[in-house]
Amino acid sequence: MNILKLTVVMAALPLAALADPMPSWTGSEAKQQIISFIDAVTDPAGESYVTPAERIAVFDNDGTLWAEQPVYFQFIFAMDRLAELAKEDPSILTTPALKAAAAGDLKTVLEGGHDALIEVVNASHSGSSVEAFQTAVAEWLETARHPETELPYDQMTYQPMVELLRYLRDEGFKTYIVSGGGLHFMRVFAEQAYGIPPEQILGTYGETAYDANGDTPVIVKGPGIAFIDDKDGKPINIERTIGRRPILAGGNSDGDFAMLEWTTAGPGPRLGVLIHHTDADREWAYDRESPIGRLVDGLDKGPGMGWVIVDMANDWSRIYTGAN
Numbered sequence: 001m002n003i004l005k006l007t008v009v010m011a012a013l014p015l016a017a018l019a020d021p022m023p024s025w026t027g028s029e030a031k032q033q034i035i036s037f038i039d040a041v042t043d044p045a046g047e048s049y050v051t052p053a054e055r056i057a058v059f060d061n062d063g064t065l066w067a068e069q070p071v072y073f074q075f076i077f078a079m080d081r082l083a084e085l086a087k088e089d090p091s092i093l094t095t096p097a098l099k100a101a102a103a104g105d106l107k108t109v110l111e112g113g114h115d116a117l118i119e120v121v122n123a124s125h126s127g128s129s130v131e132a133f134q135t136a137v138a139e140w141l142e143t144a145r146h147p148e149t150e151l152p153y154d155q156m157t158y159q160p161m162v163e164l165l166r167y168l169r170d171e172g173f174k175t176y177i178v179s180g181g182g183l184h185f186m187r188v189f190a191e192q193a194y195g196i197p198p199e200q201i202l203g204t205y206g207e208t209a210y211d212a213n214g215d216t217p218v219i220v221k222g223p224g225i226a227f228i229d230d231k232d233g234k235p236i237n238i239e240r241t242i243g244r245r246p247i248l249a250g251g252n253s254d255g256d257f258a259m260l261e262w263t264t265a266g267p268g269p270r271l272g273v274l275i276h277h278t279d280a281d282r283e284w285a286y287d288r289e290s291p292i293g294r295l296v297d298g299l300d301k302g303p304g305m306g307w308v309i310v311d312m313a314n315d316w317s318r319i320y321t322g323a324n
Helices: 003-012 029-042 073-088 096-102 106-111 113-125 130-143 159-170 183-194 233-241 254-264 297-301
Strands: 056-059 174-182 201-211 218-227 248-251 271-276 308-311
Touching: 029 159, 029 271, 029 308, 056 159, 073 096, 073 113, 073 130, 096 106, 096 113, 106 113, 113 201, 113 218, 130 183, 130 218, 159 174, 159 183, 159 248, 174 183, 174 233, 183 201, 201 233, 233 254, 248 254, 254 271, 254 297, 271 297
Parallel strands: 056 174, 056 248, 174 201, 248 271, 271 308
Antiparallel strands: 201 218
């Protein structure tokens, strides 16, 4: 083919075919493994071809799609929300944990363990309709800033993962969030942040009730946890809600291990992707000893299962959507 003909052919190609679908990833082995997998399962002439209906990809949220340090962002919202509620009715602060949370004393709350955390979540997340709760979340996201980066929380999404989600959808995948985070909390921002609509978000949810006493029937959030979407709960919730075993799963902690294990144990081509937080300069470096996002089993067993271990410091040229 002469140069003129080659130029004509190249000009006829769609721009998407020429552009790098994951520009915030370095040219690392991890990136190449992901792209090779997507190419293989979307090539109709290849042996590894997967029909669009079966192209299901699931991702954890905290620590996988956005940051999670120094504590899960939803819990920071819970503390801020409790402080606002207490201004209107100080009598709701009935325990030391609630008083500490309303005062912004995270250290004391964490020292109270699981029971203290549940107290704060119950007090800040219950007693209103789902719509009113989600309005409060949206207003918080508009004004709240992370204490270290000073970025809005919804700008601390990971740009490389946003690119991967978009790339998957461009290649006929349906993308889901499967997270230990609150279902109603994530549904507020996930569509704008990730392009994932509310009906494709699976998460932890509390007790709710139907209330038709007013002019318009509403779903009211009550105290108590109805389902925890973490660890073994993730594959259970996927099977129950989606009805298909995914062919790609992404996570960052041992809370995601069962989801990746179940996903990659199925027949045919499958891929597990683990985000390893190794970048202390641009984000945080943590794994085995961290109380948030602890990662042990994934590091020890994941490579033997063929999972891609993404080294954040080396594999990503950019971290957040809100900052280069």
